[in-house]
Amino acid sequence: MSENIIKVTQVKKYFGGVKALDGVDLVIKKGEVHCLAGENGCGKSTIINVISGFYTPDSGTIEIDGKEYSKLTTQQAIEAGVQVIYQDLSVFPNLTVRENLAITMEKSSERKFISRKRYDEIAKQALSTIDFQIDLDEYVENLTVADKQLIAISRALLYDAKLIIMDEPTTAITQKEVKNLFEVIRRLQKKGISVLFVSHKLDEVFEIADHFTIFRSGHNVYSGPTKELTQALFTHYMTGRDIEEEPFEYNEKDGAKTVLEVKNLSLKDGFKDCSFSIREGEILGITGLLGSGRTELAETIFGVHKADSGQIFLNGQEVHFNNVRDAMAAGIGYVPPERNVMGLFMDQSISDNISVTRWDDCRKGIMMDQSEIDTLVDHWVGELSIKIGNASDTMRTLSGGNAQKCVLAKWLALDLKVLILNGPTVGVDIGAKYDIYNLTKKLADRGLAVIIISDDIREVLLNCNRVLIMRRGHLVDEKQTKGLDEETLSRLSVEY
Amino acid sequence: MSIKRLTKKTEFYVAIILIAFCLLVQVRSGQFFTPNNIVDLLRSLTIPMMFAVGEMMVLISGGVDCSFPAIASLSMYFVTTKMDGMFSSPIPYFLVAMLLGLCMGAVNGFIVAKYRFPAMIVTLGASSLWIGVMQGILGSSEYPLTSALYRLGEAKILTGTNAQTGFSSNLPVHFGFAVVLVLIGWFILNKTMLGRGIYAIGGDEVAAARAGFNVFGTRMFIFCFSGAMAGFIGVCRASMMMTVNPNNMIGMEMDVIAACVLGGVSLVGGKGSVLGAVLGTALMTLVANSLILLGIPTVWSRVFTGLIIIIGTGVSAVQEKQRKNTLHVAVSEE
Ligand SMILES: Nc1ncnc2c1ncn2[C@@H]1O[C@H](COP(=O)(O)OP(=O)(O)OP(=O)(O)O)[C@@H](O)[C@H]1O
Ligand SMILES: [Mg+2]
Numbered sequence: 001m002s003e004n005i006i007k008v009t010q011v012k013k014y015f016g017g018v019k020a021l022d023g024v025d026l027v028i029k030k031g032e033v034h035c036l037a038g039e040n041g042c043g044k045s046t047i048i049n050v051i052s053g054f055y056t057p058d059s060g061t062i063e064i065d066g067k068e069y070s071k072l073t074t075q076q077a078i079e080a081g082v083q084v085i086y087q088d089l090s091v092f093p094n095l096t097v098r099e100n101l102a103i104t105m106e107k108s109s110e111r112k113f114i115s116r117k118r119y120d121e122i123a124k125q126a127l128s129t130i131d132f133q134i135d136l137d138e139y140v141e142n143l144t145v146a147d148k149q150l151i152a153i154s155r156a157l158l159y160d161a162k163l164i165i166m167d168e169p170t171t172a173i174t175q176k177e178v179k180n181l182f183e184v185i186r187r188l189q190k191k192g193i194s195v196l197f198v199s200h201k202l203d204e205v206f207e208i209a210d211h212f213t214i215f216r217s218g219h220n221v222y223s224g225p226t227k228e229l230t231q232a233l234f235t236h237y238m239t240g241r242d243i244e245e246e247p248f249e250y251n252e253k254d255g256a257k258t259v260l261e262v263k264n265l266s267l268k269d270g271f272k273d274c275s276f277s278i279r280e281g282e283i284l285g286i287t288g289l290l291g292s293g294r295t296e297l298a299e300t301i302f303g304v305h306k307a308d309s310g311q312i313f314l315n316g317q318e319v320h321f322n323n324v325r326d327a328m329a330a331g332i333g334y335v336p337p338e339r340n341v342m343g344l345f346m347d348q349s350i351s352d353n354i355s356v357t358r359w360d361d362c363r364k365g366i367m368m369d370q371s372e373i374d375t376l377v378d379h380w381v382g383e384l385s386i387k388i389g390n391a392s393d394t395m396r397t398l399s400g401g402n403a404q405k406c407v408l409a410k411w412l413a414l415d416l417k418v419l420i421l422n423g424p425t426v427g428v429d430i431g432a433k434y435d436i437y438n439l440t441k442k443l444a445d446r447g448l449a450v451i452i453i454s455d456d457i458r459e460v461l462l463n464c465n466r467v468l469i470m471r472r473g474h475l476v477d478e479k480q481t482k483g484l485d486e487e488t489l490s491r492l493s494v495e496y
Numbered sequence: 497m498s499i500k501r502l503t504k505k506t507e508f509y510v511a512i513i514l515i516a517f518c519l520l521v522q523v524r525s526g527q528f529f530t531p532n533n534i535v536d537l538l539r540s541l542t543i544p545m546m547f548a549v550g551e552m553m554v555l556i557s558g559g560v561d562c563s564f565p566a567i568a569s570l571s572m573y574f575v576t577t578k579m580d581g582m583f584s585s586p587i588p589y590f591l592v593a594m595l596l597g598l599c600m601g602a603v604n605g606f607i608v609a610k611y612r613f614p615a616m617i618v619t620l621g622a623s624s625l626w627i628g629v630m631q632g633i634l635g636s637s638e639y640p641l642t643s644a645l646y647r648l649g650e651a652k653i654l655t656g657t658n659a660q661t662g663f664s665s666n667l668p669v670h671f672g673f674a675v676v677l678v679l680i681g682w683f684i685l686n687k688t689m690l691g692r693g694i695y696a697i698g699g700d701e702v703a704a705a706r707a708g709f710n711v712f713g714t715r716m717f718i719f720c721f722s723g724a725m726a727g728f729i730g731v732c733r734a735s736m737m738m739t740v741n742p743n744n745m746i747g748m749e750m751d752v753i754a755a756c757v758l759g760g761v762s763l764v765g766g767k768g769s770v771l772g773a774v775l776g777t778a779l780m781t782l783v784a785n786s787l788i789l790l791g792i793p794t795v796w797s798r799v800f801t802g803l804i805i806i807i808g809t810g811v812s813a814v815q816e817k818q819r820k821n822t823l824h825v826a827v828s829e830e
Contacts, residue, residue: 054706075708090703092696094766103692103705114687137501142819269823294824305821473827 003067005030005163005194006051006082011060013046015397020046020217023060028163028211033185033193035199035226038238039429040401041387042215045087045197048167052084065120065162078108081162085169087198087400087427089152093141098123100140101155108159109294126154130180145172145337146290148191157184164188164197168400170204172337173427174290175453175494181210197420200401200429201456202231214238239431247481248283248441248466256280257315257448260332260418262301266309270296271473274310283440283450285460285481287493288470292455295337297470298420302334303327314417328357331417335407335424337453344395344407351377351391354409380409383433401428408436412443419443424455437463457490467495506760506812510775517782525789531656531787535593535665541781542736543745545774546729547752548759549681550722552773555756557718558683558698558765559608559615562602563623563754564726565745570630571596572730573742577639586735593727600626600725602716609715610757627746636742646733670732677725693716698765751801755780758808759770779804 006028013021021043023282049055051062053072062069064080070356091100102122123136130495132150140148149172154163185195185208199205203383207210214222214237217457222229222237235243261277271293278284288294300307303321312319314330321327327334343450345351355362355373362372377391388398395403404427411419421440425433440463444450454460460467461481469477469492477492504507522528547564554561571593579589594745604622608615630636641649653672657664685691695712696704705711759776761768783804784797793798 006663054702075705078708084706086706088702090700090706092699092703092766094699094762095695099692103696107689107693107708112689114689114692144824267823269827270825272827291825293827296823296825305823332604471828473825 002063003008003029003256004063005064005065006196008047008051009061009063011047011050011062012058013050013055014058016389016393018397019218021050021057024215024218026213027223028194030162030194031189032211033195033197033209034211034213035190035197035205036213036215037205037234038221039217039431040216040405040427041217041389041399043218045167045396045399047215048084048165048196048198051077051165052082075108078159078220081160083156083159083161083163084165085152085156085167087167090151091140091148091151091155095138095140096136097134097138097140097143097151100151101126101136101158104155105158112429122158125237126158129152129157130177130184144290146174146177149173153181157188159457161193163194163196165198167198168200168427169197170199170201172290176325178204190192200425200427200431202234205294205481206231218241223269226366235430238429240360241431244433245428245434245462247461248444248463248465250282251445253281256282258313259315260301261313261316263313265297265307265312266298267296267300267305269298270305271470271475274475276468276475278431278449278451280447280449282450283444283464285454285464285467286453286470287457287460287467287489289406289455289494292392292470293473294470295422298334298422298451301327301418302332302420313398320374328414331415333411333414333419335411335418335419335421337417337423337426346395346404348395349392350388350395350398352393352405352472354380354413356411357414373470376413380413383412384409385432400433404428405432405436408439412439416448416450418451418455420451424452424454425456425459433459434474455493457486457493461486461489502570504815506815507769507772507775508810509811510759510772510779514779514782517779517786521628521786524791527658528786528791530658530660532658532663533656534655534662535656535667537782537785538667538671539665539736540785541778542668542671543733544748544752544755544777544781546674546677546725546732547748548755548773548777549677549770550725551749551752552683552756552759552761552768552770553685553694553718553829554615554722555753555761555763556698556765556768557694557715558701559715560751560753560763561604561619561719561722562616562749563604563619564627564722564729565599565748566623566626566630566724567600567723568730568733568746569742570600570626570634570730571727572734573630573634573639573740574685575731576642576645576734576740577634580639580642582642584644586644586731589642589645590728590731593731594724595727596633597727597730598720598724601721601726604723605716605719608719609712623749634742635731638742639740641734641738641740645731646738647702649735649738668736670736673728673732678770678774685770690714690717695766698732698762698767700766751780752777753803754805760812768787776808 008026010023011021012023024047026047038044050057053074053076056071062072064082069076083490098119102119105122128151132154134147149169153169183426188195196208207227211225256279258277258279261276265274266272274297286294299305301312303324303326319330351389354377358376362369381388384405387402425436440450452464461484466480467479518528527533551561552566574596575589575593604619607613607618651669652666653669654667655664693709696709697711697714701711703791733745753779756773757763758779759772761773780801783800787797788794
């Protein structure tokens with residue numbers, strides 16, 4: 001018996017030339033909520049995949065509950081009591097909710113045959129742990145990311161685990177669900193179960209964690225109890241620089257044109273009667289709960305859906321977009337929340353992903369001008385400090401946060417009039433968040449109209465001059481952010 | 497299962513089209529629901545249906561197998577020519593053919609599972625290879641069927657006679673084999689962890705590996721199973737036709753894959769059911785065999801099968817797109 005549930009010593013893992021882990025240590029005590037923090041691409045998900053037996057480390061040792069494993073397999077890790085909620089969720093899109101919840105459990109108890117009755121029992125039990133309601137017969141591919149995340153969470157909590165690893169489990173779910181999850185974590189902790197928690201949301205990690213380990217570029221930079229750490233210190237360890245956020249100041253210029261105006265726009269099962277406008281240089285926030293219609297509104301402006309009624313004006317001219325191409329041609333850019341589904345070609349190169357919107361411009365006659373593309377890509381990789389191995393590697397090799405930066409780069413490379421960012425900093429580290437904020441402010445200063453859709457109240461307050469509140473398909477309120485405090489705005493967005 | 501969910505299933509539509517087609521033929525010709533016609537159809541369905549079961553497993557796992565006709569032909573040709581007259585029971589012929597098929601399937605499986613080459617390329621290559629081996633080493637001429645298998649070919653489950661015309665057809669025992677194989681396929685895919693693992697791997701290979709599924713082993717199993725079945729089916733085919741023709745199965749892969757896709761089996765893996773594959777195969781067989789009853793010359797049958805495939809897969813693509821575009825916001829009335 002050991003007092004540590006896990007002890008990782010000097011683990012190295014290289015992917016080709018990328019040193020994802022370059023000799024890191026990680027010790028988690030029993031009954032401890034341990035936060036693993038660090039910038040995007042510092043190796044958090046990689047160490048998690050090593051502990052779960054999915055990656056074989058190049059060197060180093062892993063000890064689970066005092067037992068050292070030379071070549072850990074996923075099956076062994078599960079048997080040893082390690083459960084993981086992966087960053088990419090690892091659910092099965094083609095199977096029903098019931099089966100998703102039950103199959104891993106049944107697999108690890110080495111069942112050879114399927115029993116519908118047991119499936120049912122396991123699934124119900126899983127949902128009850130976090131008080132989550134959903135149709136068990138629905139196929140997971142038809143669910144929202146939030147629901148998928150909740151499925152991944154409830155599936156992991158089912159086990160009689162000794163260590164539950166959560167790799168950014170709260171990126172899509174709402175505050176209420178986060179609260180439920182935290183209650184469960186505290187309950188687990190009382191039973192002596194350890195939790196390894198990864199999240200880029202500072203308030204969350206400071207609320208729940210007892211102990212911190214911070215990585216930077218595959219190395220350890222800090223390990224210690226939460227009470228010895230302040231947010232500023234934490235940021236410093238993580239990024240190696242000091243960050244001070246300044247609120248956005250909108251310089252209202254006389255005669256600033258209205259760029260985009262939306263009048264009485266309605267879409268069945270999406271939103272109803274939405275009207276708003278945005279001027280050059282403004283950053284407009286739209287906040288509201290998940291499922292309030294905010295994404296549908298943005299997608300309609302971007303030409304994904306066709307509105308049932310209402311009008312959209314761009315620079316005073318009414319526009320009708322039949323598809324996304326029309327909207328892009330008119331100068332509208334949209335960064336979607338589900339980047340790996342809508343925003344990126346995961347199996348194409350990083351370079352292609354960033355430059356794809358500009359291919360028409362990067363030409364020499366009928367040939368592609370590779371050197372111009374390279375310059376473009378280098379520029380944006382530098383500007384957003386995207387951490388990549390090689391621009392010709394596939395998108396899949398990037399860490400979650402760096403992939404998000406690539407989506408941004410792709411749109412920023414275009415010459416736009418309106419840029420809509422939907423959840424632009426979900427899963428992005430604080431340093432990068434800061435960079436993205438600064439960049440949007442710079443773009444707004446140059447006259448771009450920016451719309452930020454976000455449920456991060458702080459983000460909206462710091463970066464927008466105006467905020468719209470959306471509730472159940474309606475735009476219910478509009479506020480200037482100056483003088484508005486977090487509490488008021490957060491209450492406004494959840495009221496009813 | 498609720499009605500709403502039922503109507504979302506491809507199987508449901510294929511079944512409806514199938515029934516509609518039967519009725520149409522019956523109304524136009526009056527000859528559809530006659531015992532001999534039904535028996536004829538079941539007979540033509542036997543071989544494609546068995547192939548479809550093996551193929552759909554491969555498709556569900558996210559692969560594709562284009563080599564089963566070659567495997568079937570080579571195993572069948574080997575046992576019928578090299579072991580001609582050696583046994584009086586048909587069983588050894590089947591066993592040896594299955595073993596040969598299993599080995600050839602294992603080669604496919606190993607290359608695909610271990611080196612992660614695209615299954616399509618590997619199995620197309622393997623297909624040429626085995627046909628080449630057969631023609632180069634064993635020859636490719638017709639050959640009289642060995643007596644044990646000939647006798648099996650004469651065995652029948654029942655005879656369907658048309659009272660009006662006096663025509664009759666026999667339903668060979670092989671149809672019984674096909675039914676058993678379909679049931680085995682259904683059982684593996686739905687009732688065993690192995691089968692659910694095939695779906696899991698087809699849905700998300702990484703997630704499956706993380707859940708503790710043996711991805712390599714499962715892929716090996718699928719290709720070995722498909723190979724062994726191909727060997728078995730090859731011998732069935734020869735004994736049903738009562739002659740050894742090494743070339744008449746070649747080219748069947750496309751029809752079988754098309755039938756699976758028509759029945760709702762996804763080409764990118766993860767989706768499909770045994771019922772769907774059987775219905776898809778039934779529809780294709782039905783169209784190919786019943787045009788004559790509608791007064792359409794048989795030369796047009798390929799055109800019709802082609803149309804059905806294009807329309808059928810087109811419809812599922814459109815459905816998929818609509819599914820992705822449905823919105824779910826609960827808009828309040830204010
Ligand atoms: N399969 C892979 N092939 C090549 N490189 C990889 C692979 N997986 C990860 N990497 C690289 O390893 C580094 C660490 O990635 P990892 O996913 O562990 O980051 P992370 O700390 O989880 O970041 P985030 O906060 O963005 O999720 C990154 O630079 C990434 O590009
Ligand atoms: Mg990560």
